[in-house]
Structures are given as C-alpha cells and as structure tokens.
Amino acid sequence: MQQTPLTIDSIFRYVERHHGDKTIVTNSPTGPVRTTYAEWAVRTRKLGGVLDTLGISADGRVGTFAWNSARHLELYFAVPSTGRVLHTLNIRLFPEQLTYIANHAEDEAVFVDRTVLPLLWPLIDTMTTVRHVVVMDDGGDNEIPDDERVSLYEDLIAAAEPIDFRVEDENTAASMCYTSGTTGNPKGVLYSHRSTVLHTMAVVQPNVFGMAETDVVMPVVPMFHANAWGLAQAGPAVGAAMVFPGPMMQPKALADLIVDEGVTFTAGVPTIWQGVLPELAGRDHKLRDIGCGGSAVPKALSEAYRERVGLPILQAWGMTETHPVATSARLPRRLFDGSDEDKATYRARAGVPFMGVEVRIVEAGTTDELPWDDVATGELQVRGSTTALDYYKPDAGVELATPDGWMKTGDVAAIDATGSVRIADRTKDLIKSGGEWISSVDLENAIMSHPKVKEAAVIGIPDPKWDERPLACVVVVEGEELSADEVIAHITPMVAKWWLPSAVEFIDEVPKTSVGKFSKKDLRTRFADYQPS
C-alpha cells in the first residue's frame, strides 16, 4: 500500500478540492459574515505566505487569542500545514497564566481578535518571545496600538501570495493546548498531525458525532480550548458547512444562529446549553445532535432538551490530554426499546470509547485493574493513538503516564460490562466520609433535578468525626424560593442516607473556570472555615 502521511494539509486539500462551494458563516456584532471553503482556502494558502514573510521559524509556535471564526479556521490549517505549531491561547485565563504559557511555548507571534485585544495587549511586554501581534478585526472597536510589533491580519493577507502545503512526516507536531490545571503551572499538550487526523476520523463516525457532508456544524466549544473537540478539523474533513459564533456567545445569539443557519450539529459545555435552553425551546430547528462534555452533563438538562427542544443531549467525555474526545454515550441498540428513564440514565454516562482508545479503572496507585461491573470505582486510565503520555517540557515530578504506559485521567469512574464509562468524580472532588467515598457529581445531579434549582456544586468540608462531610452550594432559579429542608427532602429518595449533605448553602452563582466548568477550588476557598449551623 502507498505510504501517504496522515497530515492536516491533506484535510485542507480535500475540502479545498471537493467542497469549495460549501459555506462558512461567522457571527459578529454587525451580523453573520459569509464565505465559502473556496475563498477560505485561498486565504489560508495566503496565510501560509504571511507566516513565511513574518519570519516565523520553520517549527515555530504561533499563538492565537480568538473566538471561533473563519479566520481562526484559517490559522487552524495554515499554521500546521506549513510545519509550524498552532498554540491556541485561552482568552479566559488569568494574566499570569497567559504570560507563563506564551513564554513556556516560546510563541513567536500571536493572532488576536480585536474584541479581546485589551485582554492581551497589556501583557505583551511580558511575553518575551512574541515578535508579532496580528490583529483580526472581528467587529470590535478597541483601539489598535501604534507599535512596530502590531500588524493587521487583512493587510497581511492582501499582500501575501498563496503557497503550497506539504508536510511529509505525520509525526510532526501540529498544535498545542495548555490545560488550565487547578494545581501547579498550566501544562502543554502537543498534538501531532497523525493524532489529529486519527482523532478527526474517530469523531466523524456515527458512534461519536457522526458528521457528514449534509451537516451544518457549529462548534460552540471554543477553538481556544481543547482543540475545539476536533470539530474544526472534522467539519472540513467531511465537507460539512460550518457556522461559528464569533464573539456572539450570548444564549439568545447562539439560539438564533442555530435556527437561522439551519445548524444540524453543535457542541459545547453544559453551562452553555443550560443558558441556551429557554432561548431555543419551542422553536423550529434542524438540529440532529447537541454534543456536550467538559464536565458531567446533568440528566435533568438532557431530559429538558428532549422535552422542550425535541432531542436529548449527546454526552461525550475526554480531556485536553485525549485530543480531547475519547468516549461517547450514543444510545446503544439494546436500549432502543428501553424506558425513557433507562435511556436518560444511559445518556448521563461518559459512554463507550471508540476503536483506537482503550480504557481501564485501577486501584489508586497500582496497576491492578478493577472489574467492569459498574459498581467498582477506580482511577480511569486510557491509552491509544490520540492519547498524550507526557506534557510539553513538563515540570519535574509531573507524570501523566503509569509505568505500564496508560494515561492517568484524574477521574474516578466505574465501567459496565460493555465498557461504558460512568464518571463518579474527579479524584480531587471526591468527599471522604468515614473512610468511604461520596461522589460530588452524583449529589449535584440529584440536587439539579429539582425544578427550582439552577445550579448546584457539592464540596467536602472538614469534619472532626467523619474527616469530611458534603456541603451543597445551591443556586435557586430566579424568582423562586427554596429551603435547605426541601433540597434534602428532594434527594433523600435518590442517594444513600449517609451521603446526604450536612449543610445546604444558597449562593448567587457557582464560580466557573476559564472553560466554563464549576470551579470547586474557588468554592473550597470560600467555605474553608465553614461551620454547619
């Protein structure tokens, strides 16, 4: 057989040659902007020329600091297709983290959306390797600094010549993401061309997202986070039309875009879909799947979508270190005739890995595999072609892999007989009470099934007798009233008696991380000296 490397430029050439007429839509403060893959491809080739002109090293890191857009998609392809490494900077990180990451990756340039320029520019002198700041005008009106490092994206494209792309070695580094870890410095994960193509082919299969030429794909999951769950490569690889929200991330703007553009597939974190639900409920749409992951999808949320939008949420699980998709909870054939309740319970799982990813659970700190009986819980570990085994220039003492070559996820999970994963908790979020573990995720799911609860996060608080006890931090739906006793009464039939939270605190909002996950670290800090009354 012919030895053709698995490279991102082969995805580029495919969509350029076969699907030039398909559209790419990017939303903006002044309304949607339309282009086609044909026009996009010319610009992407010109962007390759720009990178040469700017003098970016042959394998240099090129940062982006941008919303989801057709321009960001140009960077997603031009940077790796010229042999360089795309480094997507998370616009929601703290300034110190951004500086650390840009310097750690040794970014030579940063391509920044004008709407978020004020978040980046004040840091630019701390980013010691950045020689170029290229501003992409996404409809914002922020002032553009008069500085020799600064140039305008459209000026550079207009002046550039299109170039040929051809990466010869599929193991060449293609892109990198830093995980916004809750302890220590952020850690960089490096994706290769090969791993990117294999991940792309995996997520387009019907067991996962099931993407086709007939789809209109809208990645709400940010392109600055975890490789946009592979959607930015998967859409082009099958010739799907693309829709990008740009900076217009408000729930109503997202719902309008879904309806107006005939979006068939979209994906984002649970908090996004929580916000979009009331804006989308009852409207005509063409959605066939709503992908969701990043943190556990509450069963109540998925069921609310099934009842009010017409389709349940499709949960997937993974992490930056797994490219990121590793499992998906597509309803299996055996449940076709199952009850709504059984189906909803299944959909709340992380699901089954696709062929190419292996999973196991082990007794913490050992390589002793635990049974797949859906009861035993242990640390979830994965391996496969799309799995990282180490970080980019890791700090001493940071070890991602086990001695026998599996990746430690930090999640605690059970696995059923079909290998479907059920995430019990993050290792660090488990509550240890009287020598037994309590799953904060299960408690949150139970509490969030109360119709008056908007959000809930459960953390462990120190307890002299039991070591730790659960504290439920609950956000009530606006205009509603709820008591601690009502919360406890609601979940009493759902969980073991000794799991019942020792206290319920009502808060205004659950603090979120930069990627929209519940930040339990912040809650733990806030309630560090908490005493149940």
Place this chain on the structure above:
Amino acid sequence: MQQTPLTIDSIFRYVERHHGDKTIVTNSPTGPVRTTYAEWAVRTRKLGGVLDTLGISADGRVGTFAWNSARHLELYFAVPSTGRVLHTLNIRLFPEQLTYIANHAEDEAVFVDRTVLPLLWPLIDTMTTVRHVVVMDDGGDNEIPDDERVSLYEDLIAAAEPIDFRVEDENTAASMCYTSGTTGNPKGVLYSHRSTVLHTMAVVQPNVFGMAETDVVMPVVPMFHANAWGLAQAGPAVGAAMVFPGPMMQPKALADLIVDEGVTFTAGVPTIWQGVLPELAGRDHKLRDIGCGGSAVPKALSEAYRERVGLPILQAWGMTETHPVATSARLPRRLFDGSDEDKATYRARAGVPFMGVEVRIVEAGTTDELPWDDVATGELQVRGSTTALDYYKPDAGVELATPDGWMKTGDVAAIDATGSVRIADRTKDLIKSGGEWISSVDLENAIMSHPKVKEAAVIGIPDPKWDERPLACVVVVEGEELSADEVIAHITPMVAKWWLPSAVEFIDEVPKTSVGKFSKKDLRTRFADYQPS
C-alpha cells in the same frame, strides 16, 4: 502523542471488550446459526493457537476458500493478528487460476467450506506449498477426503488454547486478494494492517457507509472478493451486529435474511440486487442503506428499489487495488431540494472520494490533468493511504503506478466541479467509432431503463468504415417480447445519434465473471465474427 500502531488486532480487542453481547448470525442449509462476539472472540484466539500448532510460518500465507460466515470472520482476524497473511481465494475462479494464485502466494494452508470442497480438492496436488486443508462444516454433505493433509476446523478449535494477539508494526502485511484480471495472470494486492484500519475508519463515516453500533450489517459481497468491501472489519470496529448469508446466496434466501434478522445495512454487486428486488419488494424491512458497486449501478435499478423497496441504492466505487472503496455517491446537501430525476442521476455516479483518497483524470499515457467540468473524460487515477502502487511479485511489464505516483485504474471517467466521479467506461470496453469514443456503460444504462429489458451489455464489433461500432446484447424479461427497433426507439432520445447501436442481439443471459460482473470478454469472443444483418 502515544505511538499506538494501527492494527487489525486492535479492532479485535475493541469488539471483544466492548461488544461481546452483540450477535453474529450465519445462514446455512439448516437455518441461521447464532453466536456472539464474545464466543467468536474466544474461538478467534483459539484459531490463533491452531495456526501455531499447524506450524504456519510467522509471516506465512493462509488461504481461505469459503462463503461469508462467522468462521470466515474468525480467519479474517486470527490470521493477520498473529502476523500472518490472510489470502482469500475466490471460489468462482477457473481451476488453473486457483492453482496459479495459491502457488504464487505460496499458501501454506487452505481453510475450505465443506459445501465448496469439491471445487478445491481436485486441485490440491497442484498447489505445491499447501500442507494443510482445514474443512469447515457449513452444512454441506460433501465427503471429506481421508488424507493426512486434511483436518476438521472444529476439531482443531476444540483442542486449541486461546492466545494473545499483538502486532507491533502497522506496516506488516495483513491480507491479500488477487484480481481476476481479464488479461494475463491474476495479480495479487497486499493490504497492510495500517491500510486496513484506515480503510475501516473511512467506510464507517456517514459520507460512505455510515456504520454504527446500532446497525445490523450483512455483507453479501463475498469475503473471498476484494476484502468484502471492508465490511468484515467495519462492523466489528463499530460494534455492529453481523449477518452472513453463508452458502445461501439465492435471492429469496437473501431477502428473507434481510427481513428476518432486521438487517439495516447490506452491500453487494448490481446483479445480486437485480435478483433480490422482486423478493424484497413490498415487504417490511429495517434497511437504511443498500450499498452497491463492483460495476456500474443502473439508474433504473436504483429507482426500482426506491419505488418498490423504499430506498434507493447507495453506489460506491473502487477496485481491489483501492482496498476497495474509494468514492461513494451519497446524495449531497445541495440536492436535498432537487427533483427525483436529478437525485437519481446523481446516484448513478461513482461519487466523491473520502478524505485520504485523491482522484484525477489524465489524457491517456500522460500526466496532464484534465479539467473537472463533467465533460472531459480521461483515465481515472487515484492515490492515498488505501491505494496500492504495485502488485505482489508482479510479472515483468505490469505497472500499476504512474511515474508521478498515482495508480492507474483502467477506468475512463469525467469529474464534476465538486470532484464527484462519473465512470464513463472501462478503458478496454470503450468503443472507438470514427475516431471518437462511445461509452458502453451509458448505452447499457439507457437500454436497461426499458421495462422489458432484464440485462444489457454493449460491446464493440469491428467495422470497416468506423473502426468499431456498438453491438447491444439484450436479455428480455421472462415472458415479454421486444424487438430491436423498440430498443433503438427507446434509447434514441437519450444518446447521441451516432452512438445508436448498429445491431441488437437478443441473448439468454449476459455471461458473468467470477465476481458477478458482466464478462464482456466472453461476449467479444462469442461475437468476434459478427456481421450486422
């Protein structure tokens, strides 16, 4: 990223671990036989042990001479997963071809179904490297020879120990098929583990066959031909249930199996579906797609399925040398609102390649690429990870690749602006008349759209003035009457006047090749001295 090889044993481990409860059904003269992937996996591991016990070389070729069955699927996985090479022998080849192929591949063993043992056994002494003949009892009653080379499959499995599978190098040879070429000796195509996994991931995507865990997949295309179009790997790779026809290839048996087993996806050559149509029409079924290829799918056949079975035929194109699937004619988004006629016309195309395969058409004998305007026709050439560039131990003078690294298909095609391929003809079947080319395939399609025509094949016959002229060989539907004038009158509005056949001959049956394609070579021999009256 982790360097995990793309190997067939990783597909095996995936289905073994995650989908053990799904069923595999094999039809037989005494009715369907049921098993599960769990039981199949144990037997497949034992079969690995059998190969060791028989003393097959570490990279030895293992022949199969068998129908589609769960046992054949055991061989499909055990042979390559132990590092050996699966060699599927086509049971419909001539004896001399079988002898040539087995000796050329140096097969050390042949696993043979009892129902077809009489086709193989008389040749066994001519197969000089074959040391073992292992008989699989598929319900036939043929006598089993008393010979020291012969053993019974079930006896060997019963006595064997299951073994571990682990192929380390993805470029290891995995399987081989010989093409039943119409000129010269049969030619062997060697598939690697890597190319097999990449082909598997390609065909399961929705743009191609779109296979999922929720499917029940029935390969009618023989496992002894062209890698069974990848279905024998694709089903397990997504956890689909499998249904095999075994020796029960009669149209009624196939239709019953589709209905009784709830088959959702099936695939085979046009002549199969021609036969199955009246047996399936009007019955309840769960089919979502009927894949078809191997030779051009007549538009009339696809439309007859749409009208009488409820779904049109899904055409794919490829050849043994392309693993074999390279393109598919899934209806594109732009035709969603098209007329039935436009849709049917599109479905008669070979279609668009999947990402990973590239196509071009060139002026014969040059590397000058012709435009994608759907008008210009030239030799279709392909390249990519699933494309062969040479044959196994090729004869001198046989060159599959062009100097610039593309594979010559021998097909003449046009390509439209979206890169959708339309096969005009096989190079050798084109009719050269007055210095211009006439497509025999187009003429056949036109003739076969007549309701009284069962089959039609068009060949070139010598003509003193025009060099060649078309002769239409027509098979009339049983019980109907049709005249040559009626045939000509029917197609006159459809083709250029100078394309109209100079003569129409009515024949009882179009001769078929060993894989069910029209054998125009046989027709040309029969009509070598033909004189139009």
